[in-house]
Amino acid sequence: MATPAQTPPTSVRDPVCGMELSPADAVATRSEAGATYYFCSERCVQQFDRQHAASATTGVADTGGPRWIELPVADLDGRRGADHLAEQLRTLPGVRAATVNPGTKLARVEYDPAVATLQALVGRARAAGYTVGTATTQLGIRGMYCGSCVATIEQALQQSPGVLSASVNLATEQARVEYLPGLVDTPALGRAIEAAGYQVRQAPAAAESALEREAQDRQREEATLLQKFWFAALVSVPVVILSYPGLFGLGDLLPRGSERLRLAWGLLGVLTVPVLVWSGSQFYRGAWAALQHRQANMHTLIALGISAAWLYSGVAVLVPGVFPSPDLAEVFYDVTSVVVALVVLGLALELRAKGRTSEAMKKLIGLQARTARVAREGAELDLPVEEVLVGDTVVVRPGEKIPVDGVVLQGSSAVDESMVTGESIPVEKRPGDEVIGATLNQTGSFRFRATRVGKDTALAQIIRLVQDAQGSKAPIQRVVDRVTQYFVPSVMMLAVSAAAVWDVFGPEPAHVYALVVFTTTLIIACPCALGLATPTSLTVGIGKGAEQGILIRSGDALQTAQRLDAIVLDKTGTITRGKPELTHVVAETGFEEDEVLRLAAAVERNSEHPLAGAIVAGARARGLALAEAANFRAIPGHGVEAEVEGRRVLLGNARLMAERGMALGRLEAEAQRLADDGKTAMYVALDGAAAGLVAVADTVKDDSVAAIAALKRSGLEVAMLTGDHRRTAEAIGRQVGVDRVLAEVLPQDKAHEVQKLQLEGKTVGMVGDGINDAPALAQADIGFAIGTGTDVAIEAGDVTLISGSLRGVATAIEISQATMRNVRQNLFGAFIYNALGIPVAMGLLYPFFGLLLSPIIAAAAMAASSITVVTNANRLRGWKQA
Numbered sequence: 001m002a003t004p005a006q007t008p009p010t011s012v013r014d015p016v017c018g019m020e021l022s023p024a025d026a027v028a029t030r031s032e033a034g035a036t037y038y039f040c041s042e043r044c045v046q047q048f049d050r051q052h053a054a055s056a057t058t059g060v061a062d063t064g065g066p067r068w069i070e071l072p073v074a075d076l077d078g079r080r081g082a083d084h085l086a087e088q089l090r091t092l093p094g095v096r097a098a099t100v101n102p103g104t105k106l107a108r109v110e111y112d113p114a115v116a117t118l119q120a121l122v123g124r125a126r127a128a129g130y131t132v133g134t135a136t137t138q139l140g141i142r143g144m145y146c147g148s149c150v151a152t153i154e155q156a157l158q159q160s161p162g163v164l165s166a167s168v169n170l171a172t173e174q175a176r177v178e179y180l181p182g183l184v185d186t187p188a189l190g191r192a193i194e195a196a197g198y199q200v201r202q203a204p205a206a207a208e209s210a211l212e213r214e215a216q217d218r219q220r221e222e223a224t225l226l227q228k229f230w231f232a233a234l235v236s237v238p239v240v241i242l243s244y245p246g247l248f249g250l251g252d253l254l255p256r257g258s259e260r261l262r263l264a265w266g267l268l269g270v271l272t273v274p275v276l277v278w279s280g281s282q283f284y285r286g287a288w289a290a291l292q293h294r295q296a297n298m299h300t301l302i303a304l305g306i307s308a309a310w311l312y313s314g315v316a317v318l319v320p321g322v323f324p325s326p327d328l329a330e331v332f333y334d335v336t337s338v339v340v341a342l343v344v345l346g347l348a349l350e351l352r353a354k355g356r357t358s359e360a361m362k363k364l365i366g367l368q369a370r371t372a373r374v375a376r377e378g379a380e381l382d383l384p385v386e387e388v389l390v391g392d393t394v395v396v397r398p399g400e401k402i403p404v405d406g407v408v409l410q411g412s413s414a415v416d417e418s419m420v421t422g423e424s425i426p427v428e429k430r431p432g433d434e435v436i437g438a439t440l441n442q443t444g445s446f447r448f449r450a451t452r453v454g455k456d457t458a459l460a461q462i463i464r465l466v467q468d469a470q471g472s473k474a475p476i477q478r479v480v481d482r483v484t485q486y487f488v489p490s491v492m493m494l495a496v497s498a499a500a501v502w503d504v505f506g507p508e509p510a511h512v513y514a515l516v517v518f519t520t521t522l523i524i525a526c527p528c529a530l531g532l533a534t535p536t537s538l539t540v541g542i543g544k545g546a547e548q549g550i551l552i553r554s555g556d557a558l559q560t561a562q563r564l565d566a567i568v569l570d571k572t573g574t575i576t577r578g579k580p581e582l583t584h585v586v587a588e589t590g591f592e593e594d595e596v597l598r599l600a601a602a603v604e605r606n607s608e609h610p611l612a613g614a615i616v617a618g619a620r621a622r623g624l625a626l627a628e629a630a631n632f633r634a635i636p637g638h639g640v641e642a643e644v645e646g647r648r649v650l651l652g653n654a655r656l657m658a659e660r661g662m663a664l665g666r667l668e669a670e671a672q673r674l675a676d677d678g679k680t681a682m683y684v685a686l687d688g689a690a691a692g693l694v695a696v697a698d699t700v701k702d703d704s705v706a707a708i709a710a711l712k713r714s715g716l717e718v719a720m721l722t723g724d725h726r727r728t729a730e731a732i733g734r735q736v737g738v739d740r741v742l743a744e745v746l747p748q749d750k751a752h753e754v755q756k757l758q759l760e761g762k763t764v765g766m767v768g769d770g771i772n773d774a775p776a777l778a779q780a781d782i783g784f785a786i787g788t789g790t791d792v793a794i795e796a797g798d799v800t801l802i803s804g805s806l807r808g809v810a811t812a813i814e815i816s817q818a819t820m821r822n823v824r825q826n827l828f829g830a831f832i833y834n835a836l837g838i839p840v841a842m843g844l845l846y847p848f849f850g851l852l853l854s855p856i857i858a859a860a861a862m863a864a865s866s867i868t869v870v871t872n873a874n875r876l877r878g879w880k881q882a
Contacts, residue, residue: 012038066096068110069118070182072133073125076102081130088128092116118180119164134164137186138467139175140201141168141193142217145286145347146527148297149198151485152290156196160184167473171535171873173201176468197289218351225348228279232341235275236334239268243334265317268333272310280306280340282347296488298527302343304492305522305855309335312515330512332519332855339523339859346863350528353870364463364546367419367438372403375447392450396441404437404453411446415439420459421549421803462802465551469542474555476823477534487527491838495521498842506843513843516852520841524858525834528866533826536873541819544879549802550812557798560782561765561816566757567711567809568742568776570750570768571722571729574786574806575708575736576698578769580611582618583679584695586670596692598624600684603642603649606632611680614696639682650685651694657683662690671695678724678731705736707806712739714813717762721745721753721776750776767809768797784809811881818879826869833865 013020015037026038028045039045076082082100085107089098094115100107109121122132141153150168153175157166162183168175177189190200201217242264245254254261276284283306286299313331372385375393385403388394393409396402402415414426417439426442429435435448437457454460473481499518506513538555545552552558572578587593601619604612606629619626629642629649638659639652650660654671657664662685664671671681671693679697683690711718719740722729729743742753750768754776757764766773766780777783777797785797786804801808841858845851 014038014040066110067113068108069121071107071109071121071125071180072182073100073105073107074131074133076100076105076130078102085125085128085130088124089121092120092124095121118162122164122180133181134178135181136176136178136468137189139177139186139189139193140217141173141175142199142201142221143282143286144168144170144173144198145282146170146298146484146531148290148295148484148488148527148531149286150531151481152196152293152295152297153193153198156192156293157189160189160192163189169473169535169539170531171539171870174467176472196293197286222348222351225344225351229341229345229348232275232279232337232344235271236337236341239271239337240334242268243331262317262320265313265331265333268331269310269314269317272333272336275337275340276306276310279344283340283343296492298488300488301491301522301525302339304495305519306336306339308515308522309333309339309519309855330509332515335519335855338856342856342859342863343523346866349863350532350866350870353867353874364459364466367401367459369401369403369438373397373400386454388450388453390450390453393447394450395445395447396435397445398441398443400441402435402437402439402441402448404450405457406435406437406448406450406452408433408435408446408448411444413444413446414442416442420462458802462546462551465553465800466542466546469552469554469558472538472554472556474534474538474559474823476559476820476827477538477555480530480534480827484527484530487525487530487834491522491525494838494842502843513852516855517841517843519855520853520858521838523855524837524841524853524862526830526837526862526865528862529830529833529869530827532866532869532873533830534823536870537819537822537826537876540873540876541815541822544819544876545812545815548808548811548815548881550808550815551800551802552812552815553798553800557782558816558819560763561799561813562820563763564716564765564782564813565762566717566719567765567767568719568721568754568757568780569708569738569806570766570773570776571720571724571732572698573769574767575704575720575732576700578698580614580680580696581699582614582621582694583697583699584674584681585618585692586667586695587692588665588667588690591686591691593692594622594624596684596686597622597694598626599644599647599649599686600651600682600694602626602629602644603632603640603651605629606642607634607640609640611682611696615682615694618694618696648687651682654683657685657690660685660688662688664690667693676727676731678728678735700732700736701806704806707810708736708738710807710810711813712737714810716813719757721750723747748775751779754779765809766797767806784812814881815879818876822873822876826872829872830865830869833861837861 011020012023012026021038021040023038025040027041028039030037030039030045073085076085079102082102086098086100089095089100089107089109092111094112095109096112097110098107107125111121122134125132144150144153150170153168154166157163157168157175157177160179162180164178164180166175166177175193179189193200241248241250242254245251245261245264246256254264280302283299283303286297287303290297290300309332313333313336316331369385371382372388373395374381374383374388375395380395388404394403394406396413398413408429408431410431412428412430415429415435416426417436420436420439429446434451436459437452438459452458455464495518498521499514502517503510503514534555538558541558542552542555552561569575582597585593585597587596597615597619601616601624604615605626616626627645629644632640632642634640635652635656638656639650641648641650641652643649650656654664654668664683667683667690671683674681674693674695677697679695681693681695683693685691708718717740718738719742720729720733720736720738721742722732723745724732724743726741726743729741733741745753750773754764754766758779758781763781765782765784766776767784767786768774768777769786777785782799783797784799784801787800787802799812801812837858840851841853843852
């Protein structure tokens with residue numbers, strides 16, 4: 001008998017790019033392992049040929065053999081670096097071969113996927129000190145309701161070829177995915193999510209448009225859920241009345257056991273079908289999607305519970321004779337309709353509450369200016385902010401928002417930067433000063449040159465950081481996720497076991513009791529509350545930090561900050577301003593302070609010494625006019641000398657004065673006193689006589705003392721780390737009130753000092769400027785990077801303080817403590833609810849008090865538990881610093 005010809009498919013998908021096409025339109029085909037693949041372009045064919053079915057790059061099902069992959073690697077230092085990386089990769093178990101081309105900057109690796117993973121390969125390359133070219137994307141997801149949904153989506157994404165990590169936030173309904181662009185793309189990630197039974201929210205390119213789209217989607221989903229609720233609620237009214245006619249005075253009209261009552265119950269069965277099919281449709285869709293992946297979730301529990309009640313009722317109406325007793329022929333259509341109504345209402349209210357958790361992000365995005373006034377070719381043009389280019393001259397008038405980052409060219413004004421830095425006092429801006437996009441100009445007009453536009457502005461970086469942080473997970477959440485994976489199957493087993501016990505040992509009608517217990521146990525269990533407990537609080541807490549000018553990079557950093565024992569502060573630029581300033585002028589008898597300073601500054605104007613600028617700036621701040629110096633000469637290791645207005649001026653240390661035979665008198669004691677306070681004193685001599693001294697120092701920031709006091713009040717040990725001489729360091733330490741001074745520490749030894757504190761058993765935070773403190777910031781359990789202006793220093797630490805103020809450290813720790821306290825409250829409530837609710841639903845109280853929980857009450861409790869968790873998280877929005 002002849003085999004009939006196989007009908008060719010009408011539509012196929014390109015295995016490389018994922019594009020759908022007709023087989024007739026394919027430019028080429030390939031056969032692999034008995035399957036035929038169709039391609040839309042020569043480029044896809046070539047990529048398929050290079051990376052065949054046994055490769056990790058195509059996403060095509062492999063044959064179980066070794067794979068090979070090409071990793072883009074930056075930071076290769078020629079052939080030597082390439083050989084080093086190849087050697088490191090070869091040491092990884094499962095790697096068969098590894099070659100690195102320094103020209104193309106590609107590492108080609110052949111490996112056994114059963115032993116080595118893509119994540120392990122990338123991790124080894126990073127551990128060796130190289131940067132692998134990865135990309136990160138955020139995907140909005142619809143249809144998530146509980147922690148089981150999170151686990152399903154993360155598993156689906158992580159199983160996609162080329163995905164390194166995937167983290168799903170139930171509160172924001174966002175997935176953050178890190179992947180290798182050559183192996184997978186965003187459409188492929190979307191298909192993986194849809195294959196898991198969820199919908200991907202297509203987000204516009206602009207952040208504000210994306211947030212608006214998300215809000216609109218939430219509103220539509222909430223409106224749909226409310227419509228489903230009202231429909232189920234309206235149907236529930238006659239269903240409840242006819243289910244219990246005796247309670248509503250209809251006992252005589254519809255007596256128990258009568259044909260009329262059976263017909264009325266049959267009508268209820270028909271009425272509740274639309275409730276199941278439409279109002280409860282999301283439960284069945286979610287349960288089916290989970291079943292396809294051999295998983296169970298909240299939808300599974302609800303779908304099983306209401307279906308069991310409806311089917312039991314149907315049998316009781318259609319064939320009541322199958323029951324051994326007429327009392328068993330009971331209907332539970334009221335359970336079906338009321339439970340659906342209550343759970344759907346809970347979902348709608350929960351969705352509304354979750355929308356409020358991202359208020360901080362909406363505020364940040366709303367700060368962006370819409371237009372900019374740009375001076376081009378002699379004319380001023382009002383342009384959309386997206387059209388501003390680096391180098392453009394931008395004009396800002398009083399009351400206008402500054403559209404992009406830049407440097408002031410002309411004019412001056414006071415600028416309110418509180419929306420970005422958290423500092424309420426306006427900042428004076430003059431030519432040469434930096435301005436931050438989205439801040440508000442107040443009084444004056446000025447022009448500035450645009451230096452950062454679009455996605456490179458400080459605000460754009462802040463938004464991106466906050467989004468990434470809100471998509472991350474705290475360590476406590478990973479534990480909860482593991483619990484949630486086993487929660488639903490465990491509840492199903494408990495429900496079946498409880499029903500079996502009631503059916504065998506329970507009082508009559510045992511079958512009815514068994515059904516009630518089975519349904520109630522399934523419905524009362526709430527994985528949603530467990531899944532929402534941590535991410536909702538983290539989302540609000542991280543957003544609250546951003547409002548205060550504190551950028552927390554991850555949930556891990558947020559959780560660590562609340563358990564710090566010690567905090568190490570780098571002196572320069574953290575406790576102090578980071579640049580020397582004139583602090584004292586002392587004049588000898590017969591000389592004037594201003595005269596001593598004026599002449600000293602006139603000489604120092606010709607010097608390149610770092611302290612010279614502080615003296616000149618101090619003189620100008622006093623309004624002193626500086627004359628020109630002649631015959632200037634630097635004396636290495638001693639000082640400088642010159643002639644000013646016909647007078648011989650000598651400026652230097654005590655050794656220089658001694659060599660010139662000058663008596664210092666009381667100036668020597670003054671210099672010693674200033675040195676004990678951490679200041680650098682320089683003697684000034686005029687025409688061969690000691691005339692006075694000037695002192696400069698890296699001055700303490702105005703709020704450092706108060707910030708350190710706040711840290712100590714919170715129970716932290718505060719240490720100061722500096723390379724300064726011990727006497728100078730201890731003077732600054734006494735002034736600001738630190739507990740411990742670590743002085744004369746070289747930059748390369750800062751990390752070692754942090755490690756020594758950790759070896760004492762302390763959890764240590766390090767605060768630095770993020771530049772020369774990078775090793776110490778990395779060594780610490782949590783690193784706080786001080787950033788100022790447009791220099792956000794995002795990559796430097798776990799927490800970035802935009803304002804550059806130490807007060808931000810105390811605020812960040814307080815936010816961390818408040819957030820984690822909120823998380824613990826949520827988790828306690830969620831666990832206690834389930835720990836108490838499930839046994840009660842199983843009938844634990846019946847033998848003692850004769851109480852058996854109704855499925856309707858269980859549904860109300862389940863909905864209330866999720867709403868309570870989200871509402872409690874939103875309390876953080878009202879947090880204020882103590």
